[in-house]
Amino acid sequence: MLELLYRGLTHLAGPAVGRLLDRRAARGKEDPLRRHERLGRPSLPRPAGRLIWLHAASVGESLAILPLVERLLALSPTAHVLVTTGTVTSATLMDKRLPARAFHQYVPVDLPGAAKRFVDHWRPDMVLWVESEFWPNLLGEVRRRGLPCGLINARISEKSFRSWRRVPRTSRRLLSVFQLALAQTAEGAERLCALGIREVRAVGNLKYSAAPLPADPEMLASLRAAVGSRPVWAFASTHPGEEALVPTVHRRAALPGLLSIIVPRHPARGAEVAELLRGQGMSVAVRSVDGAPRPEHEAYVVDTLGELGLVYRLAPVAVIGGSFAGIGGHNPIEPALLGAAVVHGPSMHNFAEVAAELQARGGALNVPDGDALPGLVRDLLTDGMARARLADAALAVAEENRQAVDRVLAALDPLLARAGFAEEIWGSVE
Numbered sequence: 001m002l003e004l005l006y007r008g009l010t011h012l013a014g015p016a017v018g019r020l021l022d023r024r025a026a027r028g029k030e031d032p033l034r035r036h037e038r039l040g041r042p043s044l045p046r047p048a049g050r051l052i053w054l055h056a057a058s059v060g061e062s063l064a065i066l067p068l069v070e071r072l073l074a075l076s077p078t079a080h081v082l083v084t085t086g087t088v089t090s091a092t093l094m095d096k097r098l099p100a101r102a103f104h105q106y107v108p109v110d111l112p113g114a115a116k117r118f119v120d121h122w123r124p125d126m127v128l129w130v131e132s133e134f135w136p137n138l139l140g141e142v143r144r145r146g147l148p149c150g151l152i153n154a155r156i157s158e159k160s161f162r163s164w165r166r167v168p169r170t171s172r173r174l175l176s177v178f179q180l181a182l183a184q185t186a187e188g189a190e191r192l193c194a195l196g197i198r199e200v201r202a203v204g205n206l207k208y209s210a211a212p213l214p215a216d217p218e219m220l221a222s223l224r225a226a227v228g229s230r231p232v233w234a235f236a237s238t239h240p241g242e243e244a245l246v247p248t249v250h251r252r253a254a255l256p257g258l259l260s261i262i263v264p265r266h267p268a269r270g271a272e273v274a275e276l277l278r279g280q281g282m283s284v285a286v287r288s289v290d291g292a293p294r295p296e297h298e299a300y301v302v303d304t305l306g307e308l309g310l311v312y313r314l315a316p317v318a319v320i321g322g323s324f325a326g327i328g329g330h331n332p333i334e335p336a337l338l339g340a341a342v343v344h345g346p347s348m349h350n351f352a353e354v355a356a357e358l359q360a361r362g363g364a365l366n367v368p369d370g371d372a373l374p375g376l377v378r379d380l381l382t383d384g385m386a387r388a389r390l391a392d393a394a395l396a397v398a399e400e401n402r403q404a405v406d407r408v409l410a411a412l413d414p415l416l417a418r419a420g421f422a423e424e425i426w427g428s429v430e
Contacts, residue, residue, distance in 0.1 A: 040114030270303020
């Protein structure tokens with residue numbers, strides 16, 4: 001009943017959704033040149049051969065699936081992978097980082113007509129949904145066609161689980177499209193099983209399998225020369241309100257020559273962040289304007305896209321943004337893979353299991369609030385042995401869990417067979 005009501009309401013919502021997309025485009029949250037993709041009108045023709053569609057909501061999910069994309073493409077020389085996301089930032093990153101025979105399109109808004117046009121055009125042989133973003137109309141189109149469909153890197157919070165349990169018939173109907181769910185944790189697997197997915201396995205977190213974030217060697221050498229021997233810490237993927245902590249950390253840490261690097265989660269906020277810091281008396285360089293910081297600069301705002309790999313190689317101490325603003329934190333594995341000491345605030349529910357494992361193994365420090373941050377940053381920057389122990393423990397956890405992609409691929413065998421990949425691979429061997 002709720003599914004029919006939702007479909008009816010979204011059918012009527014077309015004009016309102018169009019206006020919403022226009023407003024989002026005006027704020028830089030939609031790509032006006034590719035707006036038609038959001039309405040189910042793709043920019044590209046469907047390639048010949050088998051096509052796997054992976055849907056990942058945003059940046060973190062899309063980066064996590066890159067190793068899996070490469071492994072899926074290796075199954076067949078003629079296969080292609082379509083990756084959909086819903087944000088401008090993730091689209092830009094995917095356009096840069098997807099391998100040959102993989103390509104990006106924006107996921108259509110969940111209107112019945114847009115969903116039907118999208119699936120009619122691409123005709124995927126197999127569908128993989130990442131984590132926990134469920135769109136009823138899109139998934140309904142997948143169900144109507146009887147496509148092999150799996151939920152990978154699945155996670156579901158206690159709050160979401162309780163909400164779904166209030167509408168058991170609706171949740172069971174919606175989630176029945178997934179013939180297989182591969183959860184990050186045993187707890188997540190139990191929740192998904194309770195919601196009605198028939199086959200559920202806990203295979204680990206694909207984010208552990210991601211390659212270290214890249215960095216341009218010449219750019220890295222240039223920035224290292226500009227920074228020299230200065231002590232450096234980074235506050236990465238910050239959200240509004242968190243940048244206000246930086247002047248206090250910088251002053252109270254009281255380290256000569258200290259450079260504070262700030263990477264806003266949304267690069268368009270770079271000028272805003274720089275102005276805030278200048279208002280607190282800091283001398284600020286902005287990457288898109290100044291290039292590299294000079295000796296007189298106390299803060300360096302990195303407002304460019306896809307350069308966290310540079311930042312984590314420059315800064316031996318990385319503080320995770322989103323963890324002080326109630327957002328739920330961002331990926332602590334990325335700095336761990338690059339040898340940085342990982343610090344985060346109290347809000348890490350987006351990576352609860354990863355954060356808990358890192359803490360239990362001595363690979364991350366959880367500070368209760370911003371007041372504890374200055375002393376911790378100072379101690380880590382002045383105590384090389386303590387910093388190395390923290391970084392080494394985090395790297396060990398990341399390396400031990402890197403086989404998640406192997407377990408995911410093995411578990412997907414039944415769906416791949418249903419999609420015809422087993423026959424194609426066997427034929428190529430013959």
